[in-house]
Amino acid sequence: MSRPMNDDEVNNELQKMVGFIKQEAMEKAREIQVKADEEFAIEKARLVKQEQQAIDAQYEKKLKGAEISQKIAQSTLTNKSRLKLLHRREEHLQDLFNTARQSLLSLSQDEGRYVQFLEGIIVQAYLQVMEPTVIIYSRKSDVDVAKKAAENAAAQYKELSGKDVKFEVNGTLSDDLAGGIKLISGSGRITLDNTLDERLRLLEDRMLPEIRKDLFGPNENRKFYT
Numbered sequence: 001m002s003r004p005m006n007d008d009e010v011n012n013e014l015q016k017m018v019g020f021i022k023q024e025a026m027e028k029a030r031e032i033q034v035k036a037d038e039e040f041a042i043e044k045a046r047l048v049k050q051e052q053q054a055i056d057a058q059y060e061k062k063l064k065g066a067e068i069s070q071k072i073a074q075s076t077l078t079n080k081s082r083l084k085l086l087h088r089r090e091e092h093l094q095d096l097f098n099t100a101r102q103s104l105l106s107l108s109q110d111e112g113r114y115v116q117f118l119e120g121i122i123v124q125a126y127l128q129v130m131e132p133t134v135i136i137y138s139r140k141s142d143v144d145v146a147k148k149a150a151e152n153a154a155a156q157y158k159e160l161s162g163k164d165v166k167f168e169v170n171g172t173l174s175d176d177l178a179g180g181i182k183l184i185s186g187s188g189r190i191t192l193d194n195t196l197d198e199r200l201r202l203l204e205d206r207m208l209p210e211i212r213k214d215l216f217g218p219n220e221n222r223k224f225y226t
Helices: 007-109 111-129 140-161 196-216
Strands: 133-139 166-173 180-185 191-195
Touching: 007 111, 111 133, 111 140, 111 180, 111 191, 133 140, 140 166, 180 196, 191 196
Parallel strands: 133 166
Antiparallel strands: 133 180, 180 191
């Protein structure tokens, strides 16, 4: 039969129990600390990564914005240079056409050559309309020359077609024109514009692609030509 413990024994047992509890508590505290350190490290790594990704995204956005701005600036500069080049080319073409127009003006001032020219275009007009009467319009300063040319052209027309043609010359065209004539058939159904200005305009339209190619080389962006 066991005897009751005395005070010393009780104190010893209590000290043992307290020591065991303290040991358990310290081990538990260490486990909690280790777990807390691990969770802190994980959370810290997550936050660092999150901030790093945000910084990377912001940098990427700024870099892309800078690239876009650079491309826009480069495109704007390229377009300005291209427009300037096109403007210079257009000026060069206009100078070329102005030179051609000055040559036409010199033609109308040479009566001998001018009469021959008018005869040629009036014969063409007679043959195109093939009507017995026509009205010819010329510049006021060209009326006499136009009458002479129309008379000679009528004789040539007679030889070519075997038909006669009566004509009337009106000096109602603008003196700003380089010369030439307009012709309306007697029936009024056919109008022919054989002024030098209109002939030059048609020539410009028809020859412009070829002139551009000769002056500036082939256009790499153009695949089809009429």
